[in-house]
Amino acid sequence: MSRLNNNRAAVEAGEAKVNVAILGAGGIAHTMADTLTKMAADPRYASWIHPYAVAARDLDRAQAFADQWGLDKAYGSYEDLVADPDVDLVYIATPHSMHAEHAILCMKAGKNVLVEKSFTANTAQAREMLAVAKETGLLCTEAIWTRYMPSRGLINEIIDSGEIGEVQSASANLCYPVVGKARMTDPACAGGALLDVGVYPLNFLDMAIGADHGRTVDHFETSMVAWPETGVDAQNNTTLYYSDGTMGVSTSSMLVTSDRGGYVWGSKGYLVVTNINNPEAIAVYDNDHKLVRNVEVPPQLTGYEYEVADAAAALLDGKTECEAMPHADTIRIMELMDAIRERWNLRFPFEE
Template identity: 65%
Template sequence: MSTAPINVAILGAGRIAVQMARTLAGMAADPRYRDLVAPYAVAARDADRARAFADEYGFPVSHGSYEALCADPNVDLVYVATPHSLHGEQGAMCLEAGKATLVEKSFTANAAQARELLAVAERTGVLCTEAIWTRYMPSRAMIDEIVDAGVIGEVRSIGADLSYPTTHKARMTDPALAGGALLDVGVYPLNFIDMAMRGRAPERVASAYQPYPTGVDAQSCTTLFYGDVMATATSSMVTTGDRMGVIRGTEGYLVVENINNPQRINIYDKDHVRVTSRTVPEQITGYEYEVASAARALLDGAAECPEMPHADTLRIMELMDSIRGIWGLSYPFER
């Protein structure tokens, strides 16, 4: 059984790894978290790069290979910070080594890989959870409370967008790395809608996309039908979007500023008058919630985190597969 503080390691040393490193450094200095988690190690395929990363962000240990990280007996929890196409293989490697695993979204490149990875987690009995931070943030409960209070009436429509120009990142345009907008930014609008619908599966899905010259999706629009509720998700890697999430009801609507990292929730009445506004709590980076949840689950001997159980991860992966199926888009390793 693991004991606190939980030693956290990062597998990968790219952009998202930097964000996690800053988060762990902040948690180590924060009285709310410093007895729970400790930044311990980072691994990269280049030993010098790993050492430089560790020195810059205050990790006492670095490894020049992912295998060495998995063999380190002092590692408790591994954050997988590599491209989507590698998550399944690398997540399984961590689990087989007995390391609890926090896998950056998208959990894997497709549902088949997700099932395989979750099967390894079940067989080994080791904690495995998806690191999609909005699922763990306090804003999720705040939105649910507003809707449950009946302030906006009966929910009938939902809209969510996340769009950033990101084609300058090589992995985003590379089909072999499961590039495209859907798995990187499109997953957030879909999760926003899924959370608003409390995990209810849509009865019908309609979608269209525009391809990037490399063949991956540049931008798309997806409409999901849930009985008398219609939800629309848009995402793009070639435009700047408003990042807004809107839940519309019979008596008003609420607007979430930035579904990727909610800052404020504004509530409007039928006359479009803002009746109240709620600000989310101050945070380190926003990543601390998923790390704390994984650490507590590990201490409790749990196999999954309550904020993002395996069933939710698999449902979103299956939904994204179905959307790509409508488009007729597959990745080279799927053919």
């Protein structure tokens, strides 16, 4: 058990803060370090969130990272990081093919984990991680930031109000030209568009028309274009058919740039979300395609602060999951992505 699990009183009394460490020192790790630094300077978080440490497989790299962001500690191995008794929450920032190994290392050392999406490479790994969370009583939650953002509630409020009528269709896309990143085309790193960018439109649909509204996927149709030689998906399209006849279309690619739009269509109008990966605006239109209103999305530090705050609050309350992304939701999305890859006959080397 971590030193602060189920110990909210110590933090509220000003006797301690939640020390957050970062495992990995790549691009997404820098985004989290930026977030933590800004949280430490923000009155909403400064009294209870502390940017504490980083670990890389090279001490010099870790120290340079720590110096850049003003972290207390730098470690040249992941094992050294989890041996530090003052680490409370570890953000897993390594490629998703390594998430299970690194999260389990942390939890078995008594550390809570916030695991960058995709949670794991497949459902089997996810279940193994969650079994360790149950065994240790530690927090293990997926860091897919859009699940924690205020925009989720704003979108659902519009849909639930009936303002756009009966919703029966939606689409979402997220595409970036990112084939220059080696991990994206490497099967050994669980590469491909689906797990890296496709997870966002699938989660958008799950929130906008799926599980958040009591719908379950009845069946799906999917297609993909393979990346030459390695065979991972370069771009893909999946149509989800829900039990009540509602339909959702998810598109992702690592070859091109898309508008990143989320669209929810109803019998009285529709809504448009600008950038499903980090919602910037929500617009409501009527049946005549006239703009009814714009819904403002609250200003944010980076957008990652919501997942950090939720995870820190959950561990202080002794929980093993976050309400915004409970384990059941993570497993449902992982199972869907497994089923999609099975339809493509796409397996990673470590799954053979």
